[in-house]
Amino acid sequence: MMLYSHPMAPNALRTLVFLVEKGIEVPIEPVDLMAAETRTPAFLKKNSLGEIPVLELDDGTLIAESVAICRYFEAAHPEPSLMGATPVESAQVEMWSRRMEQQILGPIAQVGLHTHEFFAEKVEQVPAYAETQVRLMAKKWAWLDAELSDGRTFVCNDRFSIADITGMAALHICDFFGHPVPEGVPNVKRWETAMRARPSWKR
Template structure:
C-alpha cells in the first residue's frame, strides 16, 4: 500500500492518525498540492478525483476520500476498532462521524476556501457563504461542548473515527482563529485527552 498525501493538511492527517492508532505503517508520497501536482496527469491517471489523501492498494486500486480509506484500513486491521464493533455501534459511530464532517469539518473547509486566501487558487469564492459556514462551525463547537459534559468521546465511551476527524477539524479551527478552546470547558478537556494520545503527533 502507498498513501498519497500532504503533511500539514487536515484531511491526510485524519488518515495518518487512524493508521497510527492501528499501529499500521505504510509508505507515503507527498503530492505538492500548492504547486498543482494533484491536477497533473501523473496523479490524475492514478486518481481521477485529484483529491488527497488517496490510498493505492497492493493490487493497484486507488481509494480516495479519507473516510473510505479508513474503512479499508478498518476492514484489514479490525483491532482496535475505530468504527464500532457491532451493528448498533457501527451505525452510531457513522452517524457521529457524519455529523462532525457535515457540521464542523466541511464548514471550516468552506470558511477557509471562501472567506480566506485558501489555497490561493482561482476557484469560485462566496465570502458570505464562508462567513455563514464559520458561524455554523462555531455553533457546532458549542453543541459538542454540551455533549462532552456527559461522555468521554464523541460517539460514546470509546475513542474512534469521530474523535479523529473532530481533532483535525478543531486544530484547523484554532489555526484559522475560528475557535479558542478556552471558551469551551468540556471540549477543552476532551481536546487535551485526545491530543495526548501518541497518534495525535501523526
C-alpha cells in the first residue's frame, strides 16, 4: 500500500499521528502541496478533490479523507484502540471527535482557508470572515477549558483517542497561522502540553 501525504496539511497530519500512535509503518509518498502536486492530472485520478491524505491499497482501492483512513487502520489493527473498544466507547469517542472537529479544528481551519493564497482557487476567500473566526476561537477555547475542568488529561474518558488527534491538528494550524492557545484557559493549556509532549507530535 501507499499513503500519499504531507505533514504540513492538518488532515494528513491527523492520519500520520494516528499511525505513529498505532505503531503502524506504512510507505509514504510525499505530496508537495505548495508545488500544487495535488492538482496534477495523475493525483486527481486518485482524489478528484485534489486533497490529501489518500491511501492506496495493494489492490488499487483508494481511500481518501483522514478519518476514513484511520477507521481502516483501526479495524485492521484494533490495538491500541484509538476509536473506542466497546459500542459505548466508540460512540463517546465519535461524539468528542466531532466536537473537536466542529468546535475547535473547524473555526481555526477557516482562518487559513480564507487568508492563505494556497486556497484562493478552492474557495471565494472572505478575509473579514476569517477575522470573525479568530474572535470565535476565544469562546471555543473557553468552552473546552470548562469541559476539561475536571482535571482529565485527554478529552474523552481520559484516554488518548482520535479526538485528541483532531485537537492536535488544530494546534498545528494555530502554530502555522500564529494564533496560539490564549492565556486564561489553564485546563486547555494542560491538555496542549500533554499533546505536544507525545512522541507522535515530535515525529
